[in-house]
Structures are given as structure tokens and as C-alpha cells.
Amino acid sequence: MISSQDESIYDLFMLVNQLLNLIPDNIIAATFTTHYTALVPLDPRNLTMGYKKVAERAFKPNMLGLCIFSLILGFAVKQLDSKADTIRLILQETNALVMHVIMGLIKIMPIGMFCWMCVEAINMKSPEKILTQLGWFVATSMFGFSVIWFILYPIIYVAIVRKNPYKFLLNIMPAMIVAFGSSS
Numbered sequence: 001m002i003s004s005q006d007e008s009i010y011d012l013f014m015l016v017n018q019l020l021n022l023i024p025d026n027i028i029a030a031t032f033t034t035h036y037t038a039l040v041p042l043d044p045r046n047l048t049m050g051y052k053k054v055a056e057r058a059f060k061p062n063m064l065g066l067c068i069f070s071l072i073l074g075f076a077v078k079q080l081d082s083k084a085d086t087i088r089l090i091l092q093e094t095n096a097l098v099m100h101v102i103m104g105l106i107k108i109m110p111i112g113m114f115c116w117m118c119v120e121a122i123n124m125k126s127p128e129k130i131l132t133q134l135g136w137f138v139a140t141s142m143f144g145f146s147v148i149w150f151i152l153y154p155i156i157y158v159a160i161v162r163k164n165p166y167k168f169l170l171n172i173m174p175a176m177i178v179a180f181g182s183s184s
Contacts, residue, residue, distance in 0.1 A: 016027040024065035145180070 024030035034177070036058050039051040077084045124130055154165035161168075168178075 023068060024062055025068075027069055029057075030062040030065040030069070032059060032061065033057040034060055034065075149176075 044051040109170035
């Protein structure tokens, strides 16, 4: 059965899948798929018979593999210095092109979001119920953030540093506003 402690520890770390995702066999496929372990019943009609583990692919980017590939490519280009000027130029031009496309998308995103919100507003069955729930969610979130920001953080700061916490919080306010605004 799969409920043993050894199996749980194995599933927690999933070393095989992490190794498969660490070094992708195909860099193009890694941009679209990633490995995972699927539990397949030994007998679909009798689930008490147990399960077997099967390595499969999911349709989501293999970020770990892409990062490792990018690091290896970057180190190789750096080590080759002038011999890799062509690839360095290609990478710089690709970066400039991608940044230009992303900046264009960022500029038109508010229009797309506005149109999407209009469609969603038109399709609402009960706008007042949704707005009430949204209001409660925002109020609860703001209350929770305020408790953390003005009570919990100062208590921890005073306990560790023994200084005025509000002076410190005032100094990091711009970073916290960015984090709050970007949901980080």
C-alpha cells in the first residue's frame, strides 16, 4: 500500500522527478511540459489493491530545467568569451525583442483587463452578492494585514532588536507598498 512512512517521504522529495526536471531531455519540450509521478490503480475496479507509480508529463513549463539550462548556457558563453560573440549577440537581440514585446503587452494590458471585467460584469447573475462578498474579503484582508503590520511585526522587532519598530516600518514602507500592490 502507498500509506507507509517510506512512501510518504519518497513522495515528499520525489527525487526521480526532480532529477528528470533538473536536466531536461529536450529544451523545447521543457518550455511546455514537466515530469510528475502519477498514481495509477493496479485494478481500476478495486482500488484497495493498491497503486503503482508511473512517471508522466504534465502540460506546464519545467521552470527548474529551464533555469539550469540557462545557467549552463550563461556560464559557457562567459567562459568562451570572444569565441561566443555570435551567441552572445543573438541572446542580447532576443532579450531586446522579448522585452519590446512584453513592454507592448504591459501597455495594452489595462485595456484588455477593462474589457475582460466588462464581460464578467455583464455575465454576473447576482452583482450585489458578489460585491458584498468581495467587500467582506477586502475588509477581512485589510484587517489581517493591519494586525500583522501594526501589531505582530512590531512585537517581533521589539523582542529581537529592542528598538522602536515603527521607525523601521516607516523606512521600509515603499517596499511593502510595492509588495502589497503586486501581491508578492
